[in-house]
Amino acid sequence: MPELPEVEEAVRRLRRALDGRTITALRLLHPALRRRVSSVRARTLAGARVVGVERRGKHQLVRFADGRVLHAHFRMNGDWWVGREGDAPPPHARAVLSLDDGSRVALVDSRALATLALYDADAEPALALGPEPDDPLLDAAALERALAPRRGAIKPALLDQRVIAGLGNIYAAESLWRARIDPFAPAASLSRRDLGRLLRAIRAVIRRATGGRYRSSTIGGAGGTFAARPPRLDVYDREDEPCRRCGTPIARAVQAGRSTYFCPECQREA
DNA sequence: ATAGGCCTGGAC
DNA sequence: GTCCAGGCCTAT
Numbered sequence: 001m002p003e004l005p006e007v008e009e010a011v012r013r014l015r016r017a018l019d020g021r022t023i024t025a026l027r028l029l030h031p032a033l034r035r036r037v038s039s040v041r042a043r044t045l046a047g048a049r050v051v052g053v054e055r056r057g058k059h060q061l062v063r064f065a066d067g068r069v070l071h072a073h074f075r076m077n078g079d080w081w082v083g084r085e086g087d088a089p090p091p092h093a094r095a096v097l098s099l100d101d102g103s104r105v106a107l108v109d110s111r112a113l114a115t116l117a118l119y120d121a122d123a124e125p126a127l128a129l130g131p132e133p134d135d136p137l138l139d140a141a142a143l144e145r146a147l148a149p150r151r152g153a154i155k156p157a158l159l160d161q162r163v164i165a166g167l168g169n170i171y172a173a174e175s176l177w178r179a180r181i182d183p184f185a186p187a188a189s190l191s192r193r194d195l196g197r198l199l200r201a202i203r204a205v206i207r208r209a210t211g212g213r214y215r216s217s218t219i220g221g222a223g224g225t226f227a228a229r230p231p232r233l234d235v236y237d238r239e240d241e242p243c244r245r246c247g248t249p250i251a252r253a254v255q256a257g258r259s260t261y262f263c264p265e266c267q268r269e270a
Numbered sequence: 271a272t273a274g275g276c277c278t279g280g281a282c
Numbered sequence: 283g284t285c286c287a288g289g290c291c292t293a294t
Contacts, residue, residue: 002288006288032276074289076278076290077279077288110279111279112276112278113277113278113289156271159289168289169288169289256271257273257274258289
């Protein structure tokens with residue numbers, strides 16, 4: 001389940017599977033993916049040697065020796081399954097990469113909202129992303145500059161990937177709770193001190209989710225493992241449950257079309 | 271800023 | 283059946 005920490009975990013598995021490998025086939029199993037990459041184009045990937053696997057925000061890039069780039073985005077539900085040729089890909093496998101060592105990687109995505117795109121050698125994907133949360137150049141002053149022109153509330157601003165890359169609805173809410181900031185506070189109204197606290201909260205939340213061990217459980221055939229352990233959450237999806245700081249029932253509201261969870265008592269900064 | 275669309279499955 | 287979903291784009 002894919003915000004930055006989950007995508008990071010997935011991209012590591014992808015890297016392990018693809019490192020040093022050559023693609024022998026890419027098969028697209030869902031029409032929504034075939035609309036983005038024609039089967040003819042998918043076939044041109046056979047013979048491409050992988051030279052790098054990168055994450056930027058929630059995006060994943062597989063770079064090939066010929067300069068082409070395969071761009072993947074999980075959207076709501078995507079994940080990678082890694083198995084062997086001959087293993088049946090799991091239900092909801094939407095694309096399958098076959099590799100020259102007899103292994104297979106499948107994009108598993110029940111809702112079929114994930115995207116794949118294949119870029120030509122001279123066409124670097126334009127991702128329009130802000131800094132990663134751990135970017136040393138990102139400090140309270142930089143965040144203040146990014147938020148200054150905004151009219152809206154802080155929570156939707158944190159979901160804007162051009163402000164910070166990788167936060168999604170869960171970790172944005174978690175970060176605001178940790179920093180005691182009201183999700184409805186106007187983004188431009190936050191003091192530099194608030195933003196320093198918010199940045200530390202974001203980093204702590206992401207670090208906890210990324211560094212924390214995920215219990216892997218085998219799903220389907222041999223060889224496929226999934227990270228199937230949701231991280232510990234303080235506010236997300238805890239409506240009416242007691243705030244872990246002050247005991248006040250957690251509230252839920254809709255903001256920019258997304259559920260927002262917060263403590264109405266202790267998230268009053270700004 | 272909100273609503274709708276993309277897709278499908280799970281909870282109720 | 284209805285509503286909801288960790289993302290993101292487009293239209294109003």
